[in-house]
Amino acid sequence: MREALQQAKRIVVKVGTSTLTHENGRLNILRIESLVKQLADLANQGKEVILVSSGAVGAGLAPLGLKEKPKDIATKQAAAAVGQGILLHMYEKLFGEYGHTVGQVLLTREDSTKRSRYVNLRNTLLSLLTLGVIPIINENDVVAVDELKIGDNDTLSASVASIIEADMLIILSDIEGLYTANPQTDPTATLIEEVDQITPHIYEISGGAGSSRGTGGMYTKIEAANIAVNSGVHMVIALGAAPLVISRVASGEKVGTHFVPRTTKPHMKKRWMAFGSRLQGTIIVDEGCAHALMTQGSSLLAVGITAVEGEFDEGETVSIVFEGEEIGRGMVNYSSYDLDRIKGHSSRDIAELLQIGSTYEEVIHRDNLVMLR
Numbered sequence: 597m598r599e600a601l602q603q604a605k606r607i608v609v610k611v612g613t614s615t616l617t618h619e620n621g622r623l624n625i626l627r628i629e630s631l632v633k634q635l636a637d638l639a640n641q642g643k644e645v646i647l648v649s650s651g652a653v654g655a656g657l658a659p660l661g662l663k664e665k666p667k668d669i670a671t672k673q674a675a676a677a678v679g680q681g682i683l684l685h686m687y688e689k690l691f692g693e694y695g696h697t698v699g700q701v702l703l704t705r706e707d708s709t710k711r712s713r714y715v716n717l718r719n720t721l722l723s724l725l726t727l728g729v730i731p732i733i734n735e736n737d738v739v740a741v742d743e744l745k746i747g748d749n750d751t752l753s754a755s756v757a758s759i760i761e762a763d764m765l766i767i768l769s770d771i772e773g774l775y776t777a778n779p780q781t782d783p784t785a786t787l788i789e790e791v792d793q794i795t796p797h798i799y800e801i802s803g804g805a806g807s808s809r810g811t812g813g814m815y816t817k818i819e820a821a822n823i824a825v826n827s828g829v830h831m832v833i834a835l836g837a838a839p840l841v842i843s844r845v846a847s848g849e850k851v852g853t854h855f856v857p858r859t860t861k862p863h864m865k866k867r868w869m870a871f872g873s874r875l876q877g878t879i880i881v882d883e884g885c886a887h888a889l890m891t892q893g894s895s896l897l898a899v900g901i902t903a904v905e906g907e908f909d910e911g912e913t914v915s916i917v918f919e920g921e922e923i924g925r926g927m928v929n930y931s932s933y934d935l936d937r938i939k940g941h942s943s944r945d946i947a948e949l950l951q952i953g954s955t956y957e958e959v960i961h962r963d964n965l966v967m968l969r
């Protein structure tokens with residue numbers, strides 16, 4: 597029994613295209629009806645429910661006479677424009693039958709990278725929940741081109757869960773959960789029931805999409821788990837086709853893979869910095885520095901930096917990496933150009949090295965740092 601999941605009050609559920617459609621690409625109406633019924637019942641229990649639904653492109657294929665997912669962006673966007681309407685119509689009708697109102701929310705990358713938009717999005721979602729509405733969220737595929745794209749709804753759902761401080765995120769997939777290897781290529785792979793820490797090994801065993809209808813595969817679900825657990829949100833990956841799967845996860849039954857969250861949840865500003873803003877580069881640190889950051893609550897000082905990757909300005913967000921593993925994220929006080937000149941040096945020498953009067957002692961102050969390990 598997973599007691600904490602039973603207690604979850606605010607629940608985000610993400611459904612992928614492979615769960616919502618048949619193999620021929622047409623909508624799986626029985627499946628959608630069952631999902632809606634379970635979500636409506638959770639709402640009737642007094643829980644707050646947020647649905648992140650893929651399927652816009654998939655639902656738009658048949659009406660446009662397309663046999664498979666188009667390769668070119670413009671046709672994909674046309675399919676999404678048609679399909680998103682169809683999807684929403686269906687959700688509105690089905691939730692309506694159970695007495696629930698839905699609200700459509702379509703997002704692009706900028707809605708989380710720009711701090712003002714991030715705060716605005718949070719306010720809108722919380723206001724929908726206060727009004728008893730079930731938000732139905734998708735990426736705005738119709739306008740999103742590369743630089744605006746979130747890329748996949750797995751990480752989108754985790755960002756949403758982080759933004760609104762959800763208690764639990766359930767990602768429904770075409771597979772029971774995370775396996776020790778991709779079961780499509782390794783028949784000996786077994787289901788992992790619980791993940792306490794998202795180590796590089798967890799990323800290594802997670803491969804790409806399993807079907808032409810899926811996007812991102814297990815890898816993007818682990819990226820989502822990284823955002824969720826570091827934002828204090830429980831996450832479960834489970835099989836969307838399993839009977840009453842949402843109800844069973846929410847009642848604490850041991851189904852799928854459970855990712856256990858960290859006990860401390862960073863403040864909203866830090867959550868935005870780590871999981872909303874764009875990462876602009878990487879700072880590689882030595883062992884002493886990694887240890888001080890992870891165990892002593894220290895700020896990041898120039899002396900512990902061994903290398904700097906990417907080009908970034910002061911005030912931007914970067915990854916902090918030790919031995920190939922990302923251990924934290926933070927907002928820098930120095931540009932990559934300046935860091936290259938001061939890395940490995942004591943804070944006392946910065947003014948002389950950079951030939952400036954006043955300097956910051958820290959490269960990343962503790963207040964602007966989120967540790968992931």
Ligand SMILES: Nc1ncnc2c1ncn2[C@@H]1O[C@H](COP(=O)(O)OP(=O)(O)O)[C@@H](O)[C@H]1O
Binds near residue numbers: 774776
């Ligand atoms: N370690 C793993 N455990 C489980 N599935 C994996 C793993 N590595 C890769 N996969 C693949 O990821 C697929 C699920 O992702 P995806 O195809 O994007 O589906 P969805 O549409 O549900 O998001 C699985 O069907 C499987 O083929």
Ligand SMILES: N[C@@H](CCC(=O)OP(=O)(O)O)C(=O)O
Binds near residue numbers: 613651
């Ligand atoms: N936003 C796209 C789907 C993106 C996506 O992540 O797809 P999936 O792997 O099916 O959840 C759509 O609605 O078609």
